[in-house]
Amino acid sequence: MSERRALPPDEPGARPANAGEQAARDAVRALASPRAGQGFRSRLRHEFTTGRFGRHVPGPVPFAVWSTRPRVLVPLAAGLLLVAGVTLNRGPDWRLVAAAGDGSVTVNGMRFAPDDPALASRLGRGGHVRIEGGVTLDVVAPGVAAVTLAPGAELRLSSAPGRWWSRGMRADVVVGDAYFTTGRAFHGAHLDVSTAEVNVRAVGTAFAVLCEPGGTCVCVMEGSVRVDEAGAAHATAVEVPEGMRRIVHDGGHGQTLPILDDSVARLRHQREVSAPLLGR
Amino acid sequence: MRDPDSPSHPPVSSVAGAERLPPGPAGGRTEERPAPDRAWLERVRAGEPDALGQFYDRYLDLVFGLAWRLLGERTLAEDAASEVFLKVHRAADRLDPARDPAPWLATITTNVCRDVWRSGQYRMSRRAADVHDPAAAATLSSGRNDPEADTLAGERERLVQEALLSLPVPLRASIVLHDYQGMDHREIADVLHIAHDAARKRYSRALAALAERLRGRR
Numbered sequence: 376m377s378e379r380r381a382l383p384p385d386e387p388g389a390r391p392a393n394a395g396e397q398a399a400r401d402a403v404r405a406l407a408s409p410r411a412g413q414g415f416r417s418r419l420r421h422e423f424t425t426g427r428f429g430r431h432v433p434g435p436v437p438f439a440v441w442s443t444r445p446r447v448l449v450p451l452a453a454g455l456l457l458v459a460g461v462t463l464n465r466g467p468d469w470r471l472v473a474a475a476g477d478g479s480v481t482v483n484g485m486r487f488a489p490d491d492p493a494l495a496s497r498l499g500r501g502g503h504v505r506i507e508g509g510v511t512l513d514v515v516a517p518g519v520a521a522v523t524l525a526p527g528a529e530l531r532l533s534s535a536p537g538r539w540w541s542r543g544m545r546a547d548v549v550v551g552d553a554y555f556t557t558g559r560a561f562h563g564a565h566l567d568v569s570t571a572e573v574n575v576r577a578v579g580t581a582f583a584v585l586c587e588p589g590g591t592c593v594c595v596m597e598g599s600v601r602v603d604e605a606g607a608a609h610a611t612a613v614e615v616p617e618g619m620r621r622i623v624h625d626g627g628h629g630q631t632l633p634i635l636d637d638s639v640a641r642l643r644h645q646r647e648v649s650a651p652l653l654g655r
Numbered sequence: 656m657r658d659p660d661s662p663s664h665p666p667v668s669s670v671a672g673a674e675r676l677p678p679g680p681a682g683g684r685t686e687e688r689p690a691p692d693r694a695w696l697e698r699v700r701a702g703e704p705d706a707l708g709q710f711y712d713r714y715l716d717l718v719f720g721l722a723w724r725l726l727g728e729r730t731l732a733e734d735a736a737s738e739v740f741l742k743v744h745r746a747a748d749r750l751d752p753a754r755d756p757a758p759w760l761a762t763i764t765t766n767v768c769r770d771v772w773r774s775g776q777y778r779m780s781r782r783a784a785d786v787h788d789p790a791a792a793a794t795l796s797s798g799r800n801d802p803e804a805d806t807l808a809g810e811r812e813r814l815v816q817e818a819l820l821s822l823p824v825p826l827r828a829s830i831v832l833h834d835y836q837g838m839d840h841r842e843i844a845d846v847l848h849i850a851h852d853a854a855r856k857r858y859s860r861a862l863a864a865l866a867e868r869l870r871g872r873r
Contacts, residue, residue, distance in 0.1 A: 381837055382834070382837050383837060383840075386840055386855055388852075388859065389859050391862060392859070395866035395867075395870055396863060396865075396866040398866065399818075399866040400830075400834050400862060402811070403815060403831070403835055403865070404834045404835070406812060406815060406816070408716055408720040409720050410716060410719070411715065411716075411719045411732075411736065415733050419711070419736065419737055422737075422740070423707055423708075423744055424707045424708045424711065425704070426702070428737075428741050428744070
C-alpha cells in the first residue's frame with residue numbers, strides 16, 4: 376500500500392485558473408502509484424534489513440560517476456599533458472661524431488675503447504666524461520651544440536637544452552681542453568661552462584676552455600662570452616670579444632690577449648666536423 | 656535551511672497532515688491510516704531487522720512511486736529508491752520516532768532525484784514515460800480485470816507522464832510533489848529550498864505549463 380497522502384487544500388494564488396488547468400491537475404492526481412518489480416523489492420528489502428548494500432548499490436551512484444569523473448580525468452589529463460610536455464621539451468641526445476686516437480673514454484665510470492659502439496649510447500644524455508690517452512672526442516647535440524674534448528680532458532656534460540623551457544646547458548671542465556660551438560637551434564638558450572677558476576656564460580658562439588693546472592684560458596673565436604672568476608667576492612665579469620682570450624690564473628689574476636692560432640684551428644676543425652649536424 | 660543531502664528528520668511543522676493516509680489503488684486516496692507507532696519507529700531506529708522490514712514494506716511504494724513520477728523511468732526509479740534506502744539505513748539512528756517519516760522520505764527521494772537530474776547520464780538517457788514497457792504497464796494495472804479499461808487508463812497515464820516529463824525539472828517537481836504526493840506548498844518549499852510564496856507561484860506556472868502540454872497531446 377502506498378503512503379500517498381490526502382491532497383492538501385488549495386492555497387490562494389495556487390489554484391487552477393481555468394478548466395484546462397483543473398483537468399491537468401486532476402490527471403496528475405489520478406495517476407496510479409507505480410509498484411516496483413518483485414525481484415527488485417525482494418533484493419532491496421534484503422539489503423535494507425541486513426545493511427548489506429555492497430553488491431549492488433545503484434541509484435545515483437552510477438550517475439555520480441559522472442560527477443566524480445572530472446575529478447579523476449582532470450588530474451589524469453593534466454598528468455598526461457605534463458608527461459607529453461616534458462617528453463616533447465627534451466632536447467636532442469648527444470651524438471658521437473668522431474672518437475679518434477689511441478686510448479679510452481670513460482663515461483660515468485665505464486671505460487670504452489674509442490671504436491666501441493656502446494660509447495655512443497652511453498653519451499646520449501651527457502655525464503661524467505674522461506679522456507685517457509690520445510683520444511679526441513667529438514660529440515654533437517644536433518642543431519644545438521658541438522663539444523670537442525682534447526686528449527686528457529675531463530668534464531661533466533649536461534644534456535642538451537630543452538626546446539621550450541630549461542633552456543640552459545652546463546659543462547664543468549675538471550681538467551684539459553674543451554671546445555664549444557653552438558648551432559642554429561641554440562638560439563635563446565645559454566651555455567655555462569665552469570672550471571676551478573672561471574665561470575663562462577655564452578649565448579651563441581664558438582669558444583674554447585683550456586683548463587690547466589695553473590689557471591684557465593677562455594678563447595673566443597666567434598661571438599663573445601662573459602667570464603667570471605669563480606668564487607670572487609666582488610663582481611669580476613669580463614666580456615671577452617671575438618678573437619681574444621681571457622686567462623685567469625688560480626690566484627685570481629686575469630689578463631686578456633689575442634686568441635692563439637692553435638685554438639682557432641681546433642675550433643675550425645670542430646666546425647667542419649660538426650657542421651652537417653649543427654645546421655650552421 | 657536543512658542540508659538537502661542530509662537525511663535528518665524534518666521539523667514537526669513540515670509533517671502536517673502526515674496522519675492523512677493513504678491512497679487507494681490507482682491513485683485514489685480513500686482511507687485514513689494511523690500514524691506510525693512510536694515504539695515501532697524506535698525499533699527501526701535501533702536497526703532491528705524485523706522493524707526495518709516493516710518500515711521498508713510500508714514506505715517502498717512511496718519512495719519508488721515518487722521517484723518514478725519524477726524521473727519517468729523504471730530503472731532510474733529503482734536506482735533512486737535503492738539510494739534512498741541506503742541513506743535511510745545509514746541515518747536510521749537519526750530517525751525521530753515522534754514524527755511520521757513519510758515527508759522525510761519524500762524529501763530524501765526528491766534530493767536523490769535532483770542528483771540524478773544533474774547527472775549527464777540522465778540528460779542523455781532521458782526518454783518518454785516508461786509505460787510502454789510491459790513490465791511497467793503491469794505494475795500500473797488497475798486490477799479490475801478489464802483489459803480495455805486498463806488499456807485506456809494506460810494510454811491516459813502515458814500522456815500525462817509524457818507531459819510531466821516534458822516540463823522543466825523545477826516545475827515537474829512542484830506539481831508531482833503537490834498533486835501526486837499530496838504535499839502542501841510549505842512542505843514543498845522546504846524540500847525545494849525555496850520560499851513558500853515562490854513554491855505557490857511555481858506550482859501555478861507548472862499547472863499552466865502542464866495544461867498547455869496536455870492540450871497539445873489530446
